[in-house]
Amino acid sequence: MADKIRVMIVDDIAETREQLRKLLSFEPMIEVVAMVGSGEEAIEAVPKTLPDVILMDINLPGIDGIKATGKIVELMPAVQVIMLSVQGETDYMRRAMMAGARDFLTKPPGADELLDAINRAYSQRKRMVTGTLVPMMGGAQPVAPAAPTKHAKVIAVYSPKGGTGCTTLAVNLAVGLQISLGADYKIGIVDTNLQFGDAAVFMKIQPPRSLADLAPHVQDMDIEILRNILIPHASGVSLLAAPPAPEDAEVFHDGGVDDNGANNTLKSILEFVRGEFDYLILDTAHQVDEMMLAILDISDLLLVVTRPTIPEIRGARLFVGLLQRLEYPMEQVKLVINGVDNKRMGIQPEAIERAMMPALAKLPYDERTALRAANYGEPLVLKGGRTPLGMAMLNFAKSVQGLFREQEAEEPAAAAPTRRNAPKRAGLGRLL
Numbered sequence: 001m002a003d004k005i006r007v008m009i010v011d012d013i014a015e016t017r018e019q020l021r022k023l024l025s026f027e028p029m030i031e032v033v034a035m036v037g038s039g040e041e042a043i044e045a046v047p048k049t050l051p052d053v054i055l056m057d058i059n060l061p062g063i064d065g066i067k068a069t070g071k072i073v074e075l076m077p078a079v080q081v082i083m084l085s086v087q088g089e090t091d092y093m094r095r096a097m098m099a100g101a102r103d104f105l106t107k108p109p110g111a112d113e114l115l116d117a118i119n120r121a122y123s124q125r126k127r128m129v130t131g132t133l134v135p136m137m138g139g140a141q142p143v144a145p146a147a148p149t150k151h152a153k154v155i156a157v158y159s160p161k162g163g164t165g166c167t168t169l170a171v172n173l174a175v176g177l178q179i180s181l182g183a184d185y186k187i188g189i190v191d192t193n194l195q196f197g198d199a200a201v202f203m204k205i206q207p208p209r210s211l212a213d214l215a216p217h218v219q220d221m222d223i224e225i226l227r228n229i230l231i232p233h234a235s236g237v238s239l240l241a242a243p244p245a246p247e248d249a250e251v252f253h254d255g256g257v258d259d260n261g262a263n264n265t266l267k268s269i270l271e272f273v274r275g276e277f278d279y280l281i282l283d284t285a286h287q288v289d290e291m292m293l294a295i296l297d298i299s300d301l302l303l304v305v306t307r308p309t310i311p312e313i314r315g316a317r318l319f320v321g322l323l324q325r326l327e328y329p330m331e332q333v334k335l336v337i338n339g340v341d342n343k344r345m346g347i348q349p350e351a352i353e354r355a356m357m358p359a360l361a362k363l364p365y366d367e368r369t370a371l372r373a374a375n376y377g378e379p380l381v382l383k384g385g386r387t388p389l390g391m392a393m394l395n396f397a398k399s400v401q402g403l404f405r406e407q408e409a410e411e412p413a414a415a416a417p418t419r420r421n422a423p424k425r426a427g428l429g430r431l432l
Contacts, residue, residue, distance in 0.1 A: 004031040005122045008051035010042045010068070011035075011084070012060050016107075020055060023111055030118065037061075039068030046072050051079060053121045055114075056101070058085035058092060066099045073100030080121035084109065093209060098216050103228050106208065124224045150186065152280035153404050154270070156295050159305040160315035162286050165338045165363075166305050167193075168370060168380070169396075170283035171202045175235045175379040176397025177279050183236055188277040190240040190270065192295060193285040194249035197242025203233050204377025207241035214240075214269050215251040221272045230276075235382060240273065257290050260297070267294035274298070288322065296323075301332055301403065303360070307339040308346035317356060334360040334403070336396070341365035360403070361396040364388050 007030055011017045017035045024030045034049040036042050039060045046054075054072065058065040069081045082103045083096040093104040102124060103117045157170040174189040181187070190211065191197035200207045209229040217225055230238040243249050255265035274280050282295055296302070302323075306316040316335075323333060337349045340362045349362045366389040373380045380390040381397070 004029055005118060006031055006033045006050065006052045007118065008032075008034040008036070008042065008045065008049060008054045010037075010039070010054060010060070010065070011057040012037045013057075016057070019108075020114075023114065024118075027115065039063030039065060039071075042068050043071050043075070046076055046079065052125050053118050054079060054081045055118075056081050056083050057107075058083055058087070058096065066095050066101075069096065069101050070099040078125050080125045082114075082117050082121055094213055094216055097213065097225065102224065104209075120224060120227070124222075150275055150277055152188070152274040152277040153301070154274055154280045154282065154299045155301045155303065155400060156282040156284055156299040157303045157305060158284045158286075158292070158295075158319070159312070160286055160288075160319045161306075161312045164305045164307050164312060165370065166286075167197075167199055167202050167283050168374065169303070169305060169336065169338065169363075169393075170281050171199055172379050172381050172393040173397050173400060174237045174279075174281040175233070176381045176394045177281075177401060178236045179381060179394065180398050180401055181278070185278045186238070186276065187236065187279050187281070188230070188238045188240065188273065189281040189283065190273060191242035191283045192266065192270075192291060193242055193283060194252060194266075194291060195243075195246040195285070197283065197285075199283050200231075200239060200241045202374055202377060203237075203239060203379065205231055205233065205239060205241070207231050207239070207244070210241045210243045210248070211269070212243040212248045212251050214273075215254070215265055218255060218265050218268050221269070223276065226273060226276060235379065238277075252291070257293075260293060261290055262294040262297050263290040264294075266291050267297060270294065270298045288319070296326075296328060299332070301334065301400065302328075303334055303336050303400075305336045305338055306352065308337065308341075308349065308352060310347070313347065313352055313355065320356060333357075336361045336363070338363045339365045360399055361392070363392050363396065 007024060009017050009020050009032060021032050021035060024032055033051055034045050036045055040062055056065045056069055060068065065083060072079055072081065080102040081100060082105060083101040084105050084107050085092055086107045096104050102121045105113060105117055155173065157166050159166050170189060174187050178187045189199060191199040213229050214221065214226065230240055232238055252263055252265045258264055282299065284292060284295060304316055304319060306312045320333065324330065335357050337352055337359045340349050341364065349359060353359055366387065369380065369387050369389050381394045
C-alpha cells in the first residue's frame with residue numbers, strides 16, 4: 001500500500017483549519033497529522049509530527065507564515081510548504097518563495113487546485129529525499145530537482161514600432177502551433193515586454209504570477225517552481241506573463257549583463273524555460289536594449305513585423321541593418337508583413353520585399369476582426385478561425401513549423417550558428 005501524504009494545517013482561525021481538514025478527509029491518500037494556530041506552534045510541531053506537506057497561512061499572530069516557513073525549511077529541508085493567503089499580490093508570493101515555500105495559493109483555494117498543489121509538493125519531496133520516502137532529519141542528502149528534458153525551438157516576434165500587431169502574431173502563432181501540432185506537443189509563450197506586456201489580455205487570462213516571480217530563483221530554478229508560475233490557456237498553450245506593474249521589471253537588472261550586453265537574468269530564465277517546451281514564442285518590447293539582446297542570443301527564429309507604411313518599413317529596415325552590424329545570422333531572420341490590403345493606398349508588399357527581404361507571411365488587413373479578438377481576449381485562430389485573417393494566421397503558424405522541418409531535413413547534424421559574435425563597436429553604447 002502506498003504511503004499517505006502527511007499534511008499539517010497552520011491557520012489562526014479554527015474554522016478555516018476545520019474546513020481544510022474536512023476537504024482533505026475525502027482523499028484516502030492524504031492524512032492530516034496536525035492542526036495548529038500559530039507559527040511558533042508549527043515550528044514546534046514539525047519534528048514531532050513529521051509532515052510531508054504544510055498548508056501555511058501567511059498572516060499569523062507572532063511569527064508570520066513567511067518567517068515560520070524559513071525556520072521550518074531550515075530545520076527540515078525536505079518539508080514542502082504551500083502558502084495560503086487572502087492577498088494575491090506578486091510581492092507576497094515572491095517573499096514566500098524566497099523563504100522556501102513550494103507553492104502559493106489564494107484563499108480560499110478550490111478543491112482541485114489545493115489537491116494538485118499538495119500532489120506536486122509531495123512529488124518534489126520524494127525527489128529531494130535520497131533512497132527513501134520517509135522524512136529524514138538533518139542527515140538527508142537531497143538529490144537535484146527534476147530538470148527540464150526538452151529543448152524548445154525559440155521564436156521571437158519583434159517590431160521596432162508599436163501597433164504593428166506583434167502581440168496578436170505571437171499569441172496566434174503559439175495557439176496556431178498547438179492546433180497544428182496537437183496535444184502531444186508543448187507550446188509556451190513568454191511575454192518579455194517586461195513593463196507593458198499584455199499577452200495575458202489577448203488570451204483573456206488574469207495572471208496571479210508572472211515572469212518576475214522567477215527572477216529571485218535565477219540561481220536555483222527548478223521545474224516545479226516554473227510549472228507553478230506558468231498559466232494554462234484553454235488552447236493547451238502555457239503563458240509566462242509579463243510583470244503586473246512597470247516597476248516590477250526592475251528585478252531583472254539585479255543580475256547585470258554579459259560581455260555582449262545581454263541581460264543575464266532574463267537570458268538565464270529563458271534558457272531554463274525552453275527546457276519545458278517544444279516551441280517557445282517570445283513576445284517582445286519595441287526597443288533594442290539588454291533584454292532584447294538576451295532574446296537575440298537565445299532565439300532560433302526572429303520574426304520582424306512591419307505594416308505597409310513608410311515609418312514602420314523604415315524602422316524595420318533600420319533594425320535589420322543593426323542585426324547585420326551585430327553579425328546576427330540573417331538566415332534566422334524572417335519578415336512578416338501585417339495589414340496587407342491591395343485596395344488601399346498602402347505600400348504594396350512586393351515593394352517591401354524588394355527593399356528588405358522575401359516575406360514569410362503577408363497577413364490581410366482586417367481591423368474589425370483583430371480589434372474584436374484583442375478586446376475579447378479570443379485568439380483569431382480559435383474564434384475567428386473562419387475569417388480570412390484567422391485562416392491566414394493559422395497558415396502562418398504552419399509556415400513557421402515548416403521552416404524548422406526544412407532546417408532539420410537540410411542540416412540534421414549542423415551545429416547551431418554562433419550569435420552576435422561581433423566585437424564591440426563605437427556608437428552602439430550599452431547595446432554591446
